[in-house]
Amino acid sequence: MLLVILVLFSAPYIARDQLVIWLYQQGADDARLDALKVNWLTGRVQIRGLRAEREGYYPLQLDRLQLALDYRSLLQQQIRILALELDGLRGGLALRDGDQWLGPINLSALTGGPAPEQLAADDDVASPWSFGVDKLQLSAIDWHLALARQEHRLELDNLHLGAIYLWAPELETALNLSGRINGAPFALDSTSVPLPAQKHGKLKLSIDQLPLKPILGEWLPQLDARLTTDLSLSAQLDGQRISLLPEGSISIGALTWQDTGLSFAAERIDWQGAAALGLDALRPDRIEVNGKLDLPRGVALGQPTLNLSLAQLGWQGGLVLQMPEQSPMTLSLEGALGSDRLDVVQQGEQALALSLADVAWRGNSRLSFAEGEQTGIDLSGQHALRLGALALSQGDSLALQLDSLSLDTALTGEALQRWQLENTQLALGPLTLRQGKALELSLASLNGRLSGRYDQSSNQLGLQAPALSTGAAVVRLAQKPLAALDSLSLAQLNLALPLELELSGAQVKGVTLARTEQNGPLLALAGVDLKSLVLDRQQLQIDRIDLNGLDSALTLNEEMVPVDIQALQHQLDALGSEEPGGRSVAGEKTTEQANETPLRVRIGELALAGDSRFRFTDRSTKPAFNALLAIDHASIKAIDTAGDTQSDFTLSAQVNRFAKLTAEGAVNLVGSPRSGHWNAELAGMDLPSLSPYSIKYTGYFLKNGQLNLKLDGSLEQDQLDGSNHIRLNRLEVDPVDQDQVGKFQQQISMPLGTAVAVLQDGDDNIDLDVPISGSLDDPEFDYQSIIRRIAGKGVKQGVMSYLLQAMQPYGALISLAQTAIEASQTGAFISLEPVLFEPGTATPKGEVDGYLAKLAELMNARDGLRLNLCGISVAQDRGLLDRALVEENAKRDKPLEGEALAAELDGRLQQLANGRAEQLKQRLQASVAADRLFLCYPQIDKEGQPRVEPAL
Helix, strand or coil: CHHHHHHHHHHHHHHHHHHHHHHHHCCCCEEEEEEEEEECCCCEEEEEEEEEECCCCCCEEEEEEEEEECHHHHCCCEEEEEEEEEEEEEEEEEEECCEEEECCEECHHHCCCCCHHHHHHHHCCCCCCEEEECCEEEEEEEEEEECCCCEEEEEEEEEEECCEECCCCCCCEEEEEEEEECCEEEEEEEEEECCCCEEEEEEEEEEEEEECHHHHCCCCCCEEEEEEEEEEEEEEEECCEEEEEEEEEEEEEEEEEECCCCEEEEEEEEEEEEEEEEEECCEEEEEEEEEEEEECCCEEEECCCEEEEEEEEEEEEEEEEECCCCCCEEEEEEEEEEEEEEEEEECCCCCEEEEEEEEEEEEEEEEEECCCCCCCEEEEEEEEEEEEEEEEEECCCEEEEEEEEEEEEEEEEECCCEEEEEEEEEEECCEEEEECCCEEEEECCEEEEEEEEEECCCCEEEEEEEEEEECCEEEEECCEEEEEECEEEEEEEEEEECCEEEEEEEEEEEEEEEECCCCCEEEEEEEEEEEEEEEECCEEEEEEEEEEEEEEEEEECCCCCEHHHHHHHHHHHCCCCECCCCCECCCCCCHHHHHCCCCEEEEEEEEEECCEEEEEEECCCCCCEEEEEEEEEEEEEEEECCCCCCEEEEEEEEECCCEEEEEEEEEECCCCCCEEEEEEEEEEEEHHHHHHHHHHHHCEEEEEEEEEEEEEEEEECCEEEEEEEEEEEEEEEEECCHHHHHHHHHHHCCCHHHHHHHHCCCCCEEEEEEEEEEECCCCCCCHHHHHHHHHHHHHHHHHHHHHHHHCCCCCCCCEECCCHHHHHHHCCCEECCCEEECCCCCCECCCCHHHHHHHHHHHHHCCCCCEEEEEEEEHHHHHHHHHHHHHHHHCCCCCCCHHHHHHHHHHHHHHHHHHHHHHHHHHHCCCCCHHHEEECCCEEEECCCCEEEEEC
């Protein structure tokens, strides 16, 4: 008995010394153990002052360890530790050259024991012994862990584990610890029932500014961040079913990611909320998260060609992910997302820059992932999206600015193949789009209600908009205004692809198109009202278009080119792009496009009303011609680009305030061949305003007068046939361009003043009927040729027609000079029927009183006429006078011979011709003023009969 007591008493001392010796044998430079005490009666063991140190290695130090066993439990095959207290443990575990070191001790050199297979076999044998602890207490722990490329430090101020017994699995135990990990304070408090089949527990963990780089650096060397948590976790294990319920906050600070291709930084990421995680046989089947994510200082991302910065990002809401084993996976998301100031810059040949002041999204979504389908996603939910102050630019070629966007919609989808929008509300704030210097578009607002469907398999798109409206819009091309409108409203819009468009109505207000040289609108409309539009690949059909308040202008330059329209074409050409070789691709058509059937356009009626006007300027005349057409009403019906039906039209307008213009008829100018019929009337047109054209085509200035014009015409097989009745009242003309006067007189063979004098009646009116005919395909048949026909052929025919009627029955031989040269040589522009004389005498042949009375009547009816009387002697006169002169010469004392006799004969022939003219003048003077009757230089040896030729 004494020996046993001696052994038990000395054993702790022997063990203490052997442990110190062993520590020295393991390479310790300094080793000691202050005390090893064992109370064999109470089962208490105490170790104090353990030290093992070696230069260059972690120390191994233990201030105190105290263990208390319950001997009575051993009788029940239970190992029960009443208390295990450990205080002041300092040391570390390190990996050096493939060896594991516990402080100064090489654990790898101590490796031994049974083979793993043997251990596994031993583990399969159930032990009758059971284990339990009443209390585990650790304090003042300072432990290091050194791995190949990282080092960690764990400092435990306190660790307390409550009672846990394998023989009492339903007993709840508590674990509490606090300290620091790598200098970051942490605390963990938990209560749990970890031993029965249905396990459960609660845990609370807090960490303050834990550096993650030392922990994750070996696997993610690019990452650096600090972790702060304040989490509570409830867990329950029921067989293979595990439920986790975390709640609290997680904050990641000073987050950076840096490598050669990417840099990322976020000053702080905060999460506050709760979650629920369900696992079945360690496979997640349900995840539910509710909470708030906040990046109060935003993020910054950089790549060699891309830089992104976000000032702030926040999310609040819930997420539910269900992953049942035999059913499709579904994801439900509900909440709100908001961000401030997003900036993205992408470097390149055309640098791309995007800035967004703020983004807000609120809604709910449900995604269903059909198992085994690569694109098996069903998406549905209600969404509200708000964007503020968006700016996008790409070098000098593109710039987009949007003040705000608001979108509310219900979205459903099926397998990424079919999508549907319902109850969509869209509101878009001021928008500006610039494409270099070629295009600029600005839009004040866009508002509407939409719904739509899209089927990817059939590539069919359907869009419906019960109401859609815009604010003011402006389009500029080549830095010049192209088009603008004050507002646009669409009703019942239905769009389907391939191209099918239906629109029940549209209203446009304040439309302007392009600009003139004087900076006025080329075309402006106060309003456009459209009824029922249907468009597909074959045709465009519109029931009715009402135009209100038209203001349009057309200007021709000195070469009669429409300069404003030409400038508009140049603007449109600015949209064309060029291939690298410089060849323009704008407007080119492929073979397939060239072979396509042209789009058929049908319009039921196009009507113009309201205060409408058309301004026309022609600078090819001197002075320039200006006209203003004020349109009271205009309409054209049944327009069809592919049919042969004629379109009825009507027009009522005023020209230059006082002239009235009306027209009606039916035409088909788009079909082939073109056809139609019409009648039009222009009344009360002041002629001086037409002087620019009169000067251009006749050389005469219209000093006074009014024009009334009636047009009747038809078009068959592109052939024009029409009549124009012209009435000119109190016309006065004055030659101002002698060159043009000369050219014009070649067409009518008389001065225009003479023609006017002939044509005017007693009321100073001129009535002309001028037929116009020709082919529309003749390039020389245009409005200029029509003016020439009216001014030339019309006047000439009018003069002839009047004289033939006025001189009946004596007008059979009336004629006009064929050329201006002929007229100037004879002084006769209008040759009347000659008065015949008896040969060799001044006695008229036959009765001439009736003819002279008609001639006097003509002269008295036209005060402006002047009459030439040209006496003529002929060969027959010469024969008679020659015989008489020879007889007379023979009786003279000194007869004349040769040239003298011939000269006297010519003189008598001239006297005879002049006497004939004098006789007619004398007889006409009885009723016609002498100063209107002129004698011509007598002519001899003319062909024909002896005569006097009256000429105007």
